[in-house]
Amino acid sequence: MQIMVCLKKILDPEVPPRDFRLKKGEMAPATEGIPLVMSSFDQNALEVGLQLREKLAGATVTAVTVGPEDSEDVLRKALAVKADRAVRVPLEQDSKLAGGIVAGLLAGAAKQLGADLVICGRQAGDWDGSQVGLILTEALGWPLVNLVMGIEPGSSGLVLRRELDEGYEVIEGNSPLVAVVTNHETNVLRIAKVKDTMAAMRKKIELFDVVDSAAVELQGGRIELVSLEIPVKEANCEMITGENGGEKADNLVKRLLELKVL
Template sequence: MSLRIVVCVKYVPDATGDRRFADDATTDREGVDGLLSELDEYGVEQALRIAAAHEGAEVTVLTVGPDDAKDALRKALSMGADKAVHVNDDDIHGTDALGTSAILAAALERTGYDLVVCGMASTDGVMGVLPALLAERLGVPQATLLSEVTVEDGQVKGRRDGDAASETLQAPLPAVVSVTDQSGEARYPSFKGIMAAKKKPVQSLDLDDLGIDADTVGLAGAWTRVQDVTARPARTRGVIVTDQGEGGKQLAAYLTEQKFI
């Protein structure tokens, strides 16, 4: 049987845009441009490299999100993934990491997998817990925060770099891994890849398809949620020190007043 690789990706608000919360204290995804999470691009890249080393291997990208999340899937498909699965349901709005892991696990069990690849974290929530939650729900081993990953003889192997040492990890397939932004630069989609992505299949699923009760996910079923939001104050004009021979003293006095020194 050929190797089945599934990459979990996320459609996130553009970090360079004016990111804010909606009235229900969830991330506003309507008033800002979105894109494939940059850290998930590394997951797509590593999946494609593993697939290239295994004849007949297939790479599927999987996401949970609104209609616009198809843009993230198309980006991954244009990089070289073979097909995509999009879980989209109005009742998913406000789902936290626990709920998202339940949805992804159900989707993975439906589509089938040998290796699940994730980025190290999303660029909006930046929690980094989803790969571990996903592995627990699926009942498979996890090898997270890898800067190097390969698949050989039914085993996934990788290197995790820490502050004081590097660890070599391995686990039998099926398994879940996450890769860091040190794992290898993600490729840019070619024009040919962009055009080919338009013809690649994108399967749409909802909660009913996955057998998930809407009350267990979404904002109402979330175990974690934002209680209160305060807008960041507008930037004020800084203090300008005109140097007429005493600039250094004025600067030192200001820094002392602000308790920087």
């Protein structure tokens, strides 16, 4: 089975609000001094792919990203946790909310690879578009399983555990399919060994040229960004004090009663 995992390099979503700024005169975040990382749900997707490969003889995991050359960092990271292959589909522009273009390029890559299973994260921690895996599903014409926590080989196909609004379900289906992954305790990305990280630096990254499908995607609807702002939030936290925990608890209950919320 050819497993393709889609990865995106993004501005570290853990950066605290006080360090998050916008570029002057541009509808884009300032990137100076902020680390760039693999989007966290993509890390979950990669772990789901790696775990499935371990249970399926002959399966391979190919990490794919769409972006400029410096986005290859996320591919190196995937190679360091033992992805078999790494592919970059060049795209120079900042994808912003253009999930349709990225999805089109990824669909092209999936066809070129002959992938049976495409795994994506549910949303990227930068623009939070939450669409690439779903549009990709349509572009490939495959069935979708959304909010997947883990995938196992089944007796006749794949067994997927997916999150519901209240609870979860386990379903079985056949490849090809697209799985869009959410976080779960079982899919936190493993840590690479130092020697594997070193070895990953020397591995080959393949370039795929999939221009045609992108052109098709551009004919679809677009999301146009009109403005981007950092909301002004006035902190007005009233600190509850006290000599010890007991006094603090008493004062807290008193204030909650005064505010008529208890």
